[in-house]
Amino acid sequence: MQKCTRCGKKAVIHRKYEGSYLCSSHFIKAIESKAKRTIRQSGMVDRGDKIAFALSGGKDSSAVMYLINKVFANRDDLSFVAFTIDEGIPGYRDESIEIAKKLCSKLGIEHHIFSFKDEFGMTLDEKVKESKKSKKWEGTACTYCGLARRWMMNKKSRELGATKVCVGMNLDDEIQGIMMDYLKGDISRLSRMTGEPLSKNKLFVSRIKPFRDIPEKEVGLYAILVGLDVQEDECPNLEGPRFRVRDFLNEFEANSPGIKFSTANTFKRLAPAIREVAKKEGTKLIKCTKCGEPSSQKVCKTCELWKQ
Numbered sequence: 001m002q003k004c005t006r007c008g009k010k011a012v013i014h015r016k017y018e019g020s021y022l023c024s025s026h027f028i029k030a031i032e033s034k035a036k037r038t039i040r041q042s043g044m045v046d047r048g049d050k051i052a053f054a055l056s057g058g059k060d061s062s063a064v065m066y067l068i069n070k071v072f073a074n075r076d077d078l079s080f081v082a083f084t085i086d087e088g089i090p091g092y093r094d095e096s097i098e099i100a101k102k103l104c105s106k107l108g109i110e111h112h113i114f115s116f117k118d119e120f121g122m123t124l125d126e127k128v129k130e131s132k133k134s135k136k137w138e139g140t141a142c143t144y145c146g147l148a149r150r151w152m153m154n155k156k157s158r159e160l161g162a163t164k165v166c167v168g169m170n171l172d173d174e175i176q177g178i179m180m181d182y183l184k185g186d187i188s189r190l191s192r193m194t195g196e197p198l199s200k201n202k203l204f205v206s207r208i209k210p211f212r213d214i215p216e217k218e219v220g221l222y223a224i225l226v227g228l229d230v231q232e233d234e235c236p237n238l239e240g241p242r243f244r245v246r247d248f249l250n251e252f253e254a255n256s257p258g259i260k261f262s263t264a265n266t267f268k269r270l271a272p273a274i275r276e277v278a279k280k281e282g283t284k285l286i287k288c289t290k291c292g293e294p295s296s297q298k299v300c301k302t303c304e305l306w307k308q
């Protein structure tokens with residue numbers, strides 16, 4: 001039995017990247033301190049903020065909501081609200097909606113459910129079938145889903161009066177996104193990953209990611225150790241190049257522990273230069289002529305795929 005490097009109790013995790021073993025209570029403390037440090041260093045939470053949690057019912061979004069609710073329990077100036085987006089993925093989303101509802105009721109957080117069906121007139125499954133039939137198919141279900149989710153996340157947070165929208169994105173999600181943007185050469189999106197918008201736009205609700213420096217496996221273990229009931233099944237539509245990037249990074253990390261942190265840290269060091277290049281290339285935000293949401297084109301990509 002391996003022992004905790006800090007207290008000698010039974011260890012629950014071996015952090016290869018820093019050569020330490022941690023017991024349950026030291027691990028929980030380490031995760032909460034790290035998330036608090038990320039929040040403080042990036043100024044993610046301001047006085048009087050209303051934080052909307054984009055809660056899917058999976059481990060990341062459930063754990064981040066639990067953690068923020070716990071570490072800011074004495075901040076009367078903050079208020080919280082949560083919402084779940086129902087894409088309409090039979091046999092998958094129904095379970096996570098129930099989990100999300102229960103967690104919100106346990107923590108006393110107001111919860112809303114918004115669906116693709118109400119917003120776009122059809123579920124994701126219906127959209128996929130329709131697009132394939134009309135030969136307008138663009139890539140994978142995730143292309144349609146990801147765009148619509150981000151669009152709704154911003155719009156619904158704003159409608160709920162939130163000043164920030166909190167997502168459960170972890171270190172793995174973060175570097176997968178960075179690698180994908182590099183591979184596609186998408187400087188505009190890459191600059192948005194730096195955490196600072198190129199231009200302030202009051203239609204945008206700032207997105208905060210307190211788990212951005214915490215590996216996915218550790219978020220999962222934290223969720224288990226604090227007793228959260230989370231959805232374990234993966235979405236049946238999960239496919240596309242992003243997941244090949246995920247597998248590549250996991251394989252790399254297994255052979256060279258710490259590579260995920262160094263990828264994220266290099267990106268942070270390059271962030272000012274990336275923002276400069278993006279500014280020079282001049283991606284301007286305007287209002288989409290169809291939906292009125294912020295967009296870099298006359299008609300935003302969400303309207304192009306979902307509303308035309």
Ligand code: SF4
Pocket residue numbers: 087141142143145146235236237238239
């Ligand atoms: Fe949507 Fe793809 Fe995520 Fe499933 S895996 S919820 S289809 S983005």
